[in-house]
Amino acid sequence: MxxxxxxxxxxxxxxxxxxxxxxxxxxxxxxxxxxxxxxxxxxxxxxxxxxxxxxxxxxxxxxxxxxxxxxxxxxxxxxxxxxxxxxxxxxxxxxxxxxxxxxxxxxxxxxxxxxxxxxxxxxxxxxxxxxxxxxxxxxxxxxxxxxxxxxxxxxxxxxxxxxxxxxxxxxxxxxxxxxxxxxxxxxxxxxxxxxxxxxxxxHAERPIPLHFYYSEQPVQEQVEELLSTRQTPVYIVHFSQLDAIERAQGLLSVAICTREEKERIAELVGGFRFSAGFGKTLNKLVRHGIGVHHAGMLPKYRRLVEQLAQAGLLKVICGTDTLGVGINVPIRTVLITALTKFDGTRMRALNAREFHQIAGRAGRAGFDTAGTVVVQAPEYVIENKKAIEKAVAKFGDDSKKLRQIPKKKAPQGFVSWSDKTFDRLVSATPEPLTSSFKITHAMIMNLLERPGDSFAAARRLLTENHETPTRQRVLQRQALGILRELMATGVVVRRQEPDEYGNMLALTVDLPQNFALNQPLSPFALAAFELLDREAPSYALDVVSIVEATLDDPRQVLSLQEKKARGEAIARMKADGVGYDERMNALDEITYAKPLADLLEENFETYRHGAPWLGDFELAPKSVVRDMYERAMSFTDYVNFYQLARSEGVLLRYLTDAYKALQQTVPQDALREDLEDLVAWLGEMVRQIDSSLLDEWEQLSRGDMPEDHRDEIVPPEPERLTSNERAFRVMVRNEMFRRVQLFADEQEQSLGELDAAAGFDADAWADAMDEYFDEHEDIDDGPGGRGQEYFILTQGRERWTVRQIFKDPAGHKDWGIDAYVDLAASDEAGEAVVTVTRIGRLDG
Known part of the structure; x- marks a missing residue:
């Protein structure tokens, strides 16, 4: 009803x-x-x-x-x-x-x-x-x-x-x-x-009461006990994604499911597309009755784990504390592996609110008469207890020998906890909520645009918020500073006469609707496109860089980009004989790529004088979409290159946001064919990896009601990859040009990994490199080398044949790579499947 x-x-x-x-x-x-x-x-x-x-x-x-x-x-x-x-x-x-x-x-x-x-x-x-x-x-x-x-x-x-x-x-x-x-x-x-x-x-009585226990036995033994006493499903809480994955893999030796349950899981996930990398790991785990759940996973993987858990088929789920925010996964037992966490600044003890938020996930209404919460002692404490128990079994109550048993100490910098910490948290009520109020340019301008006495509204907001009097005075000074800035730039002016509400101040600009909500820097991006040379070979990528600078940073991705850049820099400096101290000093200057940073930041400061509401925002130049495209990599290639398996979901969300921003921000008159190709490639790649984020947004943007596939274990397949011919063509070109880049860098091992199955192992590629570089001094693997004239494609019904010509310094165009593309295999894989047939001097 x-x-x-x-x-x-x-x-x-x-x-x-x-x-x-x-x-x-x-x-x-x-x-x-x-x-x-x-x-x-x-x-x-x-x-x-x-x-x-x-x-x-x-x-x-x-x-x-x-x-x-x-x-x-x-x-x-x-x-x-x-x-x-x-x-x-x-x-x-x-x-x-x-x-x-x-x-x-x-x-x-x-x-x-x-x-x-x-x-x-x-x-x-x-x-x-x-x-x-x-x-x-x-x-x-x-x-x-x-x-x-x-x-x-x-x-x-x-x-x-x-x-x-x-x-x-x-x-x-x-x-x-x-x-x-x-x-x-x-x-x-x-x-x-x-x-x-x-x-x-x-203080209502919890419908499913909780029982709390403190455990001093190893996690694996504790899990086996919970399994044997039928206190599953159990959610094992970790405070890092790596720990969660390692724990899940460590439990593969435990008999989690019955044979019948494994057969049922295999039946349900049989049609699910698990990608390479973490997908293969998760496939193995769920078939064993073990799930993994954390914010870095692809949405389709998290949803699969949730659905299998709801079906009662996952006895153990290893994850992070993110499950505490409203996600519907039925759990009987919560096993917490630590009472400390890294909060982005330091390691600290959990507070009562965090503890009870996590513990509260235990106990399934309609299934359980009680829920169980188990907290593990620190690992070194558990190991010491095991050592003492073993010694007592050997030496009895010989106190002298027992005192000689070596004991492990807490690792340096480790924040420890004990059963007393546990008892305190169990009995503690959540701490009172504390105010986190702030004042921004956006708030001041919104208040000035509000009908009525805006000064009175601002005064009330600044004096009646929940901060302390001292903090309120700080906010009031900040507000006055923002107002002076707005007046100095002419965005706010003093009226000759008060308006009907008594306001003496007026805005001279119309605020863009929802400007503080959806990519507030998009208007700057629109203006910055005018700075670019539309005839430059790099124009399409420069447009992407402008848009990327307006997006929130995907911190995990950028951190691993920086790590790789520093590793490569150290290797180069070592090869050049640079001393240790000089190498360490040079590392401070090395970070992830920031295309157009100087140009954008200089112009942003100028732009901000006329749009001071942007004072609360900073540009964040970076290269993720551009980097992926320039390296001619697929999603899987990129994940493997930067070792992003634990952050696939972060990468996908960023790529999705970048695609949305390109669709919404770049005007029709700023488009060029290669830019349209790039945007089509990005959208199709995202859709093939996991279409859920993009499909819902596109339907909502059209005002349609999205189809609800919440009950389907296997999500609906995206449209055939090859049906989006424009995007697929870009994917094929990228696959071919990636081989050009690896060839130019003489990376025969990487090429061999790509094409050994086609008969071109590392030795075959190395021989081809020797022959080519005997004839030519270099090869252009930049934007010029991936021009349309160097790529020849012939379309067939079941396969395409392609030729990638090398751009040599003399312009002979007499070397290249021949290959074919299997269309059916590409549709099945969700990415272009290219098979090399020839490397060398070209005929005719």
Whole structure:
């Protein structure tokens, strides 16, 4: 039954009683009942009160959120659902479409929207926060549901959770999280600001109680015990992706699944396309009943693990603490391998909120009567205990001999923990949320554009935010500095007479819609395209570099680029006889590639004088798309080259964002055929690797409702690679030109790895190099060498034949590579499958 069908008749006159009864009827029709805490929260909501829902994980907060949206509909108002990550927002969008009907639910993200005028809107917290800044109490926001509200304390993004509380007094609020701590301040302030009573529903009895244990036996033995006592599925939590993968591989020797279960897994994943690299590793693991789950994985792999876990076929999942944010993976036991983590700056102990957020994933409603949380002692403590037990078995209670048993010490810099740390965390309540407010150019300009007394709005925001008085004074000084900058550049001017609201200041520019949300530097990129020479051979790649400079950095990718660049630099310096100290000093200057950095940064400073709202943003020149294209690499080649197997998902998300930005930013008159080829190649490559991110965005951008394939173990196949002829042609050219580059660098081993199966091993390539360089001094492996005149392609129905001509210094064009492309094999692989047939002097 669709919940929209149960709206009380005469919806604007619906009473709390009729609304509650209609919602309860829908719940009962689904064969479930409300827990007492859910019932209390729903009754408070339908009476128009604010609710802070601080109940444990698994206690049905999502169902209460549905009631909030339903009550908003009965009043003819718009309700908003916000969450910290797009994946969770998207998941909730689909769920609410199922409940209320697709016509009544909209989605707004930074780069696309669908049905934005719907009465229920799903969005990230930043979307609503910027709306609150621009429109304040005039915003059409009846109800606000803020999921994972503990992100209020996030140092980078916490401002977006605080702003709606300050700027939307007309709204009813439902704040939800399992780990809020003391919320007295929020309760008092929401009541004062909104004029609505605020109720905190907390300390509800967890539907699935948790039992906590401290383990001093090795992880593998602990897992075997959990398997034997049927306390699976077990999620083994690590605080690094590498540790998670290594743990999973280490468990392959353990009998995880029965033969029947393995056969069922094999049947379900038989049609799943596992790519080379990490895909092969994951394929082996899941067939053994072991999953891996972390943010660096391709979305299709994470989804596969989630679906197999939901089907009860993965007994063990090794992952990171990212599973704590709203992802639906059923777990009975959480095994935490450490009580410390690296937070980007230092190793530190977990706080109570982090611990309970992770532990709360244990226990499956409808499956388990209890959940289990096991925390491992430090490995050196476990090893010492094992050594003592072994010695006691040998020497009995001979204290002298027992004292002689060598004991391991904590590694240098290790932050240790003990059973006392464990006991403290188990009994601790989450720490009170702390404010992370900030002031930016975007905020000041949004406030100035708001109808009404903008000065009063700014003063209220700067004096009534949740920071300490000292910190508020700092923010006030920052705001004055930003305002002076805006006035100095003429973006803000003083009026001769106050306007109807008494404002003496006015904006002289129209802010681009959502400029702070979706690639705020895109207008600069548009202007920077004019700096380029459109006839230059590098024009297409330079356009890509401008766009890449406006994107967020994929830190893991850039870190490994820098590592490789430094390794290669050290090798060169060693070969040149450079001393150690000089090499180490030179390394400080070596980083990842930053094409056009000087040109862009110089012009950005000039541009920013006329667009000072960009003062909060910095350009970030880098080369990922360009680097991949210049190296003529496929996704798999690139992952292998930089050893990115653990960060495939990060790379894919970046490539997807780059494709979106190129599609949205580059105007028609700035396109050139080679640039269009490059964009087509990038889009098709992303789609073939994992189409989920791109397909949904493209459908949403068109205003279509994306197809929902959440229940399918094997995701739908992308269209045949060869059907996108333009993109496929670029892939073939890249495959051929990559061989030219390796040939020019005399990398016969790498060439042999590519073409040994075709009969061209390293020796064959080395012989060809000797012969070529006897005749020619060099070979052009730059942009000039990959020109169209050096690439000849003949299309057939089942295969293409190709010839890549070498650009030699004398222009003879008498050497090259012949090959054919198997179209069916390319469709199957999702990338161009090229087979070399000849290397050497060309005929005719």
């Amino acid at each position: 669709n919940l929209i069908d149960l709206l009380p008749s005469g919806s604007h006159g619906a009473t709390p009683e009729t609304t509650y009864e209609s919602f309860l009827r829908w719940v009962e029709d689904r064969g479930i009942g409300l827990y007492p805490a859910q019932d209390e929260a729903v009754m408070e909501l339908v009476q128009g009160n604010n609710v802070i829902l601080a109940t444990p994980t698994g206690s049905g907060k999502s169902l209460v959120a549905v009631a909030a949206h339903f009550y908003s509909l009965t009043r003819g108002e718009v309700s908003f659902y916000t969450a910290p990550i797009k994946a969770l927002v998207s998941e909730k969008f689909f769920a609410l479409c199922d409940i209320f009907g697709a016509d009544n639910v909209g989605l707004i993200t930074g780069d696309s929207s669908v049905n934005a005028d719907a009465p229920i809107i799903c969005c990230t917290a930043e979307i609503l926060a910027n709306m609150a800044l621009r429109e304040g109490d005039q915003a059409d926001v009846g109800t606000v549901v803020m999921d994972e509200f503990h992100f209020y304390s996030d140092p980078q993004r916490g401002w977006a959770w605080q702003l709606p509380l300050l700027e939307l007094p007309q709204s009813q609020f439902l704040l939800m999280s399992a780990t809020l701590g003391d919320v007295t301040r929020f309760e008092d302030e929401l009541t004062a600001r909104t004029g609505r009573h605020t109720t905190t529903v907390a």
